[in-house]
Amino acid sequence: MKTARVAYSGAIHTATPYDDSRLRLADGRIVLHDDVVWLPPFEAGTIVALGLNYAEHAKELSFGAQQEPLAFLKGPGALIGHRGHTRRPADATFMHYECELAVVIGRSAAGVRRDCAMDYVAGYTVANDYAIRDYLENWYRPNLRVKNRDTCTVLGPWFVDAADVPDPHALALRTLVNGVVTQQGNTRDMVFDIPALIEYLSGFMTLAPGDVILTGTPDGVVDVKPGDEVITEIDGIGSLRNTIVGDDVFGR
């Protein structure tokens, strides 16, 4: 089972796939993909993101071996849905996407051991967690100005039930910029896998339903410009489309 959360005709709806171009709303209406506004597919609680959780990406950014996951937090204001627009500030010289498997927690998790950690996963979605490296400073990295900007964390299109993803550690993921593949990887290459992340985080912070873990991105990040169409996709989870827009759209 996979669901989307969309705005249509003045309300927010849960929707399921109907055919290649249409959705079925929970109330029975059949609507075109083009006629809805796609929202993040669930209401997110605490958003935890992982830095450098793919060995090759860590190498790309010249980091050595890690003792513990490099986890950081994001606020809910950064989130937008499928087909949304992400702002690139005029003074940015290097803004890049990050295709990530997002793991959604389904029940309260405190002090969970790795061997039962997967029982706490409700499902998955695709994340595109943009960074603007021009704003990177060496205080509380990665600082919120780089990683917690309005419109800069895209989630969706679908929330996919955990039961429908037999092995979340064997999923190919990739990013396409204007149709050209620029990033490829596989979730098997995570430095800390999903059970390890749940065990680590729940060891000091209780995770609640709706909390989400963005599990990091493989290597292959490139600069994106206004007008670029960026698709981050994970096999079996979804294909998340997003467009970069400039400051002019925001009256800046």
Next chain:
Amino acid sequence: MRLFIEDTLFHAAGAPLPLDLPHARACDALATGEPARPPMAGTVYGVLHNDPAALAAMGDRVLAPPYKAAPKAPVLYIKPRNTHLGHGRAIPLPPGAEAVQVGAALGAVIGRTACRVAPGDALDYVAGYTVVNDVTLPHREFYRPSLRLRVRDGFCPMGPWVRAARQVGNPDALDLRVWIDGALRLRSSTRGFLRPLPQLIADVTDFMTLQPGDVLLTGLPWPGDFDGPLAHDGQRVAIEIENVGRLENPVVRASVQGGSA
């Protein structure tokens, strides 16, 4: 949506919702000794080193690796919902930790959606103020601090209430004191911050929107995020901010993650 606070927004532990009470009635409710719930349920954002003394104390280390320069933008962090704790509730002292560090801060409670706010308008977006204890495990490295140090369960007591902005006055000129087991351990104020609250709100909302119910800490008065008062197992922490209130929490050794002993 707009959050109005007339006087004192108080959420008693047994009440389904917070109530906006005349101050005397909120004081009566507090005097029963019952714990309260955190008065707000939004996201809590903190700012590191907003007291210039904190950077000054780091001396030449600011220019050396890994920092290499003083911060330009506000250095922000998040205290997520698992950290939120009401007045009177126990701060869990993690297994193996000697003490927790008390981070006394004024919390500005956002009253309406704040996006690209000019400094001159910024205080219009604040509904009220609360007292926040930004608890940490002591650390002096700020390059990439582990979440284990700052976002543990119960590490963000708030309260006992939210006082309406009009009753608090200038948020950048409030006395602040910390007691541990009744002994005065810190006497400071919200004066002299690098970014006074209007500038902080402007700089933050330039790139991230704040929503009603979110709380923005205005800064930890020195030596708050560097060498703040320590509280040990069984001790009682009290933080008082002029015109806002007095937040009290005991520290109690936690035996396992997910509950205190």
